[in-house]
Amino acid sequence: MFRKLRTVIYHVDDLDKAKTWYKNIIGIDPYFDESFYVGFDINGCELGLDPDFTNIDSGNQSIAYWSVNDIEKTVSILMANNATVISPIAGVGEGIKTAVLKDPFGNAVGLIEEK
16 A cells, blocks of 8 residues: 655745755755745655645644654754754664654654664
């Protein structure tokens, strides 16, 4: 059924600020940049920023995990850019580490490092 992570959409209350923040974090310009949606292509997976909060409830329960090479470095970079830790770095077995941070716009950003 599921083949790969294709798209993660974060709802943000300040699209320009979120676009700048994510551009600084991931180091690329968006491939799609309009007033109603901003899309980044990250190695074939889309990170979408959406300012529309229609039918969006506070406290979304899902977390998408982004693969990273160095979780400690990534957490440090995110925290230096005003992200806060929800779940600190933890080993979950077989050399895999995870962490979850909250971006400045209230979205949970999952990180996973596999050795």
